Amino acid sequence: GENVEQHPSTLSVQEGDSAVIKCTYSDSASNYFPWYKQELGKRPQLIIDIRSNVGEKKDQRIAVTLNKTAKHFSLHITETQPEDSAVYFCAASGGTGGSYIPTFGRGTSLIVHP
């Protein structure tokens, strides 16, 4: 099955800095890569996603890049703000067999210091 690795597990930045979270996946057939933000005790919220026919996608301060050859994708947050502090999960789905069930990374705890 699919295996998703996510790094780093913890990321601490100063307000205004950029933050980058990286994920790799194992199933070359996977074609959908969402990113979720989860605040403490709350549900994961989809913040951005990318499909395998696209290399990069941007939404205001958030961008995601995908390298299909290397099987890795990254989340980039620019001009970080304290409210960006949360746990971020990457996921991959649509792999071998066409499974739409996402496989999640282990999560990255992002701390933005004011």
Next chain:
Amino acid sequence: GAVVSQHPSRVICKSGTSVKIECRSLDFQATTMFWYRQFPKQSLMLMATSNEGSKATYEQGVEKDKFLINHASLTLSTLTVTSAHPEDSSFYICSVPGTGFPEAFFGQGTRLTVV
């Protein structure tokens, strides 16, 4: 995106009792729902896939007799933790695939504490 409502948000129960958690898809019919378990500071671990009108599909290592799943209608799936023990204490969360299919929308989650 889909609106998913999960209830209760928090529950404390005694060891040996059973707890039922409900997951509702409020704005569209869902033939499939997913149940996850999340330990503190860890990722979401898929427990089972709930299928409307048929048996749930459980992931390896998940006891089907302990975690009973019922998906009797297109808008409601329930997870019952039977004979709960302290080690069952966790954050349980359901999700519903969106109409775009790959997307997943999550319920609010249920914090279960077994004392």
